[in-house]
Amino acid sequence: MLDSTRITHTPAFVLEYDAFEKNLALIGGLQQSLxxxxxxxxxxxxxxxxxxxxxxxxxxxxxxxxxxxxxxxxxxxxxxxxxxxxxxxxxxxxxxxxxxxxxxxxxxxxxxxxxxxxxxxxxxxxxxxxxxxxxxxxxxxxxxxxxxxxxxxxxxxxxxxxxxxxxxxxxxxxxxxxxxxxxxxxxxxxxxxxxxxxxxxxxxxxxxxxxxxxxxxxxxxxxxxxxxxxxxxxxxxxxxWQTGVLVSEVLDIVTSDGIDTLMMDTSFTAHMPDCLEMPYTPSVRGAVVCKDGESGVRLGGSSCLAGDWVGEYRFATMPKIGDRLVFEDMMHYTMVKTTMFNGLAHPDIGIWRDGCYEVVKQFSYEDYKNRLS
The missing domain is CATH 3.20.20.10 (Alanine racemase)
Structure with missing residues (x-):
């Protein structure tokens, strides 16, 4: 099981290698047998x-x-x-x-x-x-x-x-x-x-x-x-499918009209656009998505887009500033659709394997600058 506290820098897309190998084995077996x-x-x-x-x-x-x-x-x-x-x-x-x-x-x-x-x-x-x-x-x-x-x-x-x-x-x-x-x-x-x-x-x-x-x-x-x-x-x-996550950190908590929003270092519009396009509410480890009529906590993205948020969630314990949030199942149609809106840096890309975390890609100012001219 991935330990989000050991992710050295957030936000980060993290491939969970064991689950990835299981998917490959299943597909490979189907292909061979059929x-x-x-x-x-x-x-x-x-x-x-x-x-x-x-x-x-x-x-x-x-x-x-x-x-x-x-x-x-x-x-x-x-x-x-x-x-x-x-x-x-x-x-x-x-x-x-x-x-x-x-x-x-x-x-x-x-x-x-x-x-x-x-x-x-x-x-x-x-x-x-x-x-x-x-x-x-x-x-x-x-x-x-x-x-x-x-x-x-x-x-x-x-x-x-x-x-x-x-x-x-x-x-x-x-x-x-x-x-x-x-x-x-x-x-x-x-x-x-x-x-x-x-x-x-x-x-x-x-x-x-x-x-x-x-x-x-x-x-x-x-x-x-x-x-x-x-x-x-x-x-x-x-x-x-179900082989990786996006790890984020809570940077602030904003309360407005009685609604609490956890402000994160990641963005839905820039890093998880399918959440807004489809739209859908992603699963968050340790949280439950509220049913219709229930109130909970919103998750707010780091861009200036007014609609850069999803919710409502119910946590057993209200997250604090500095806590990590883990968005489940974030390998497919995520990294391939990210943008650099607002100049936000892409999340790191890493692999969790055998209890160890390896960063395989970090993005820099040059990635942002050289994307346009």
């Missing part, structure tokens, strides 16, 4: 200090930009590229780095099909299945710009070898099963002409209670029916 392909999505987790461990488990990585493709190529033998739209001056470099390139539209494929090099080409199609409650994260929301609609794909263009769908977000095996069934219903007429099918991300196979038996049975059934199709998954969160 004969399917698990890729690693860089968009969900960018701590490349441990990409070596992930590359020993995943069969490749997925990238959505030239920068991600370059980073992935340093650690992974195969890079699968997908972007809603490709930058003309970056595409040739992406094609040189990638084994697979997926296009979001027929127009993009027509534009770049003669510049693929040795990369295999695929199309992203829309499975027309809403599985995500928050529209911001729903690729199948009405009017979605992501994926070709079934009525627009009357034939499979020459040169296309695979299809890609993505409609899940931290979802379970039932949602995966329903997705695969709907993809077969809408696009199964092309299954005889493709060699791979990528079901995208959102498969939270490492979450406690995930129905691994149903997941396995669904994959096995599909492979028996279509043995020539390589079934792929590209989770980001699953690799690092």
């Amino acid at each position: 004969g399917s392909t698990f890729l690693f999505a860089l968009k969900g987790f960018g701590m490349h200090r441990v990409f070596g461990e992930i590359s020993a488990c995943a069969k490749g990585a997925t990238a959505s930009s030239l920068n991600e493709a370059r980073l992935a190529s340093e650690y992974f033998s195969h890079v699968h590229a997908y972007a809603p739209v490709y930058q003309p001056d970056e595409f040739d470099a992406i094609s040189q780095l990638s084994s697979h390139i997926t296009f979001n539209s027929l127009g993009q494929y027509e534009l770049y099909k003669n510049r693929l090099g040795r990369a295999k080409a695929g199309l992203r199609v829309n499975p027309k299945l809403d599985m995500v409650a928050t529209e911001l994260y729903d690729p199948c929301a009405p009017g979605s710009r992501l994926g070709i609609q079934p009525d627009a794909l009357t034939m499979l263009p020459e040169g296309i070898t695979g299809l890609h769908v993505h409609n899940l977000c931290e979802s379970g095996a039932k949602e995966m099963q329903a997705t695969l069934a709907n993809v077969e219903k809408l696009y199964g007429r092309f299954f005889g002409n493709i060699t791979w099918l990528n079901l995208g991300g959102g498969h939270l196979v490492t979450r406690k209670g995930y129905d691994l038996a149903l997941f396995s049975a669904t994959v096995q059934s599909f492979r028996q029916k279509y043995p020539h199709i390589e079934l792929m998954f590209e989770p980001g969160a699953a690799y690092v």
Whole structure:
């Protein structure tokens, strides 16, 4: 168990290495037993200090930009590229780095099909299945710009070898099963002409209670029916689900209109933007999130944004100035989305392993200054 008092400087993102290893072992076991392909999505987790461990488990990585493709190529033998739209001056470099390139539209494929090099080409199609409650994260929301609609794909263009769908977000095996069934219903007429099918991300196979038996049975059934199709998954969160925290320190306590706010050295808008975007109230070690109608303590961020706070929480003992607060499950979609709003420094990045803490990255004024010009 991580000892937050031994974190040398806050705020800090801290990877709990033992939990990380358990997730990799689970994913690696699934991949081996099912004969399917698990890729690693860089968009969900960018701590490349441990990409070596992930590359020993995943069969490749997925990238959505030239920068991600370059980073992935340093650690992974195969890079699968997908972007809603490709930058003309970056595409040739992406094609040189990638084994697979997926296009979001027929127009993009027509534009770049003669510049693929040795990369295999695929199309992203829309499975027309809403599985995500928050529209911001729903690729199948009405009017979605992501994926070709079934009525627009009357034939499979020459040169296309695979299809890609993505409609899940931290979802379970039932949602995966329903997705695969709907993809077969809408696009199964092309299954005889493709060699791979990528079901995208959102498969939270490492979450406690995930129905691994149903997941396995669904994959096995599909492979028996279509043995020539390589079934792929590209989770980001699953690799690092519940494997790390953000450690913060209380710097002040402000009382206003009868509401107590613990003022921290971290920021929701700069360091945990998903809390405000989704929005959601993150778990804090030793605290309980208040139910509707209950009053508690708010947690205030260090930026000047008026809405940089979340709450309400109930603590067994009211924290004091100087106490540490530990935000749970802060590895996925956190570091990759941080900003330097207000000039706030990024949190340190560290690893807790075998009872010892190692700082692997600290950020400086130069990081802030050189980000803009």
